[in-house]
Amino acid sequence: xxxxxxxxxxxxxxxVTEGYLATRERLLGEIARRFELAPASFDILLRLxxxxxxxxxxxxxxxxxALSSGGFTKVADRLVAADLIRRLPNPRxxxxxxxxxxxHGADVAAQAAKTTADxxxxxxxxxxxxxxxAALADAMRTLRxxxxx
Numbered sequence: 001x002x003x004x005x006x007x008x009x010x011x012x013x014x015x016v017t018e019g020y021l022a023t024r025e026r027l028l029g030e031i032a033r034r035f036e037l038a039p040a041s042f043d044i045l046l047r048l049x050x051x052x053x054x055x056x057x058x059x060x061x062x063x064x065x066a067l068s069s070g071g072f073t074k075v076a077d078r079l080v081a082a083d084l085i086r087r088l089p090n091p092r093x094x095x096x097x098x099x100x101x102x103x104h105g106a107d108v109a110a111q112a113a114k115t116t117a118d119x120x121x122x123x124x125x126x127x128x129x130x131x132x133x134a135a136l137a138d139a140m141r142t143l144r145x146x147x148x149x
Contacts, residue, residue, distance in 0.1 A: 049109035
């Protein structure tokens with residue numbers, strides 16, 4: 001017979017995973033419906049929205065978004081064509097090109113971030129309550145440190 005405390009831990013992890021996937025599916029569906037953004041485009045816009053001066057070296061952005069250079073180029077090209085980002089060469093290092101939010105991109109990113117926060121408050125944070133939300137935030141911060149993020 002399996003060790004019951006181990007089964008509980010594994011079952012808890014399954015619940016966390018299932019809850020994450022269900023919330024992510026709802027969130028990405030709503031973002032696609034409201035903003036016509038694919039998941040990779042949405043991820044890139046949110047990363048740029050949080051970045052200093054709304055810009056980041058393209059190689060770093062591709063790495064953080066877990067995209068291959070070819071995959072990132074395709075997504076970036078679509079975002080440039082939609083006037084959401086622009087490419088900006090680094091004047092001091094010609095090997096570095098920044099991805100920068102345009103004014104329109106910054107507006108869309110801010111609205112998408114607000115929509116994301118609203119959905120998370122409704123589906124996750126509200127049901128958990130303030131104490132559980134704080135404990136979850138602390139656990140996630142600890143997990144990031146343990147995993148070197």
